[in-house]
Amino acid sequence: MNERQRDLFLWVWSRRRKPGQTAIGLRGAAIGALGGLLFTLLMSPGAPSSVHSYDVGGQLFGAIGEHLRMLALAVPAFGAIGWFGANRIYASQEAMYQAILQSGARVPEQKPAMQMSDRGPAIAVGIVAAIIAIFIAVLFAMYW
Structure with a gap:
């Protein structure tokens, strides 16, 4: 850290x-x-x-x-x-x-200013979470 x-x-x-x-x-x-x-x-x-x-x-x-x-x-x-x-x-x-x-x-x-390199892992997790949420929504749509 x-x-x-x-x-x-x-x-x-x-x-x-x-x-x-x-x-x-x-x-x-x-x-x-x-x-x-x-x-x-x-x-x-x-x-x-x-x-x-x-x-x-x-x-x-x-x-x-x-x-x-x-x-x-x-x-x-x-x-x-x-x-x-x-x-x-x-x-x-x-x-x-x-x-x-x-x-x-x-x-x-004050809240420290973060650089892009500090935010990279959080952005990657957000993208993966969004993809998983989309897959779950598609499965629900296909089920109903």
């Missing part, structure tokens, strides 16, 4: 850490719970195979029961994954922040 990257990390993390670990963990849990809801909507099964096709009420309540069961399992599980992931990332970033400060570096007053 060069000095510009170090200063940018110090400047950015000094602002992102302000809500605190609990608030960031809860944000991660909320995002995970939304992921669990989306997972349920995409992957939830219909009515159980033991319900006959002519039993309209059984089909309806069987399907609702299966959706609710999957929702009850997926939302807390994904929420817990979000909570643990956010806490782990917060702890690692905070440890790196404290280590850099203890080495004698100071948080800059």
Whole structure:
């Protein structure tokens, strides 16, 4: 990490850490719970195979029961994954922040100016993420 990257990390993390670990963990849990809801909507099964096709009420309540069961399992599980992931990332970033400060570096007053060579990896990741998102959108369009 060069000095510009170090200063940018110090400047950015000094602002992102302000809500605190609990608030960031809860944000991660909320995002995970939304992921669990989306997972349920995409992957939830219909009515159980033991319900006959002519039993309209059984089909309806069987399907609702299966959706609710999957929702009850997926939302807390994904929420817990979000909570643990956010806490782990917060702890690692905070440890790196404290280590850099203890080495004698100071948080800059203004956001450091970055050069194109410093932004190259972020641009490459953005391009790859956009390509993956396009592929996912095409798969959804082909599925429906």
